[in-house]
Amino acid sequence: EIVLTQSPGTLSLSPGERATLSCRVSQSVTSNYLGWYQQKPGQAPRLLISGTSSRATGIPDRFSGSGSGTDFTLTISRLEPEDSAVYYCQQYGSLPYSFGQGTKLEIK
Amino acid sequence: EMQLVQSGAEVKKPGESLKISCQGSGFRFTSYWIVWVRQMPGKGPECMGMIYPGDSDTRYSPSFAGQVTISADKSNSTAFLHWSSLMASDTAVYYCARRAYSSGPMDVWGTGTRVTVSS
Numbered sequence: 001e002i003v004l005t006q007s008p009g010t011l012s013l014s015p016g017e018r019a020t021l022s023c024r025v026s027q028s029v030t031s032n033y034l035g036w037y038q039q040k041p042g043q044a045p046r047l048l049i050s051g052t053s054s055r056a057t058g059i060p061d062r063f064s065g066s067g068s069g070t071d072f073t074l075t076i077s078r079l080e081p082e083d084s085a086v087y088y089c090q091q092y093g094s095l096p097y098s099f100g101q102g103t104k105l106e107i108k
Numbered sequence: 109e110m111q112l113v114q115s116g117a118e119v120k121k122p123g124e125s126l127k128i129s130c131q132g133s134g135f136r137f138t139s140y141w142i143v144w145v146r147q148m149p150g151k152g153p154e155c156m157g158m159i160y161p162g163d164s165d166t167r168y169s170p171s172f173a174g175q176v177t178i179s180a181d182k183s184n185s186t187a188f189l190h191w192s193s194l195m196a197s198d199t200a201v202y203y204c205a206r207r208a209y210s211s212g213p214m215d216v217w218g219t220g221t222r223v224t225v226s227s
Contacts, residue, residue, distance in 0.1 A: 001170070037153075044205075044220055045203075047215045057215075092207075093211070095169050097143070097155040098155070099152045099153045099154065100152060101152050
């Protein structure tokens, strides 16, 4: 099973700052199969990024993804209060389509 | 609008059976893989398995094979997740989600069904 490890566990930043979230994968993943999701309390996850760097429909360009091989990054520029959430990376190339344990982003 | 609407919350006792549902609308249900995802309290999501309602092709993640059964009724655009004998450790929120394309991420998510198993 492919294991995804996210860091940091918690990130506390102010509005307008930039957030950098990391996702390390236990074995090389084809970039086409790496995505990022946002989950707010009591809600289902929402797809932000697919294929490492393609924003999903309706996702603002403040959200960007990058990386390759085993190291991937989600960057959120110009943080807004509504970005407060837990963010998960996921590989969906081979079953089980594993998720990372999440990074909790707090906006001060 | 593309939607996946799930059945309501359930409270069950250990050993009981349960079947929860996920009904799609606003898209061609038979042309997309539907994935079932477990999220235990305070934990990240886990993919349990998936079904292609067009031909009922079903795949299970190794940890969930033999523990649950995934099925679909394409005439009603509905997918199901079934347990024959629940355990307390099945307590979680269960989501269904649509794969964007055959090898894609999950782009449309259901409303979630909270399952509580307690004696």
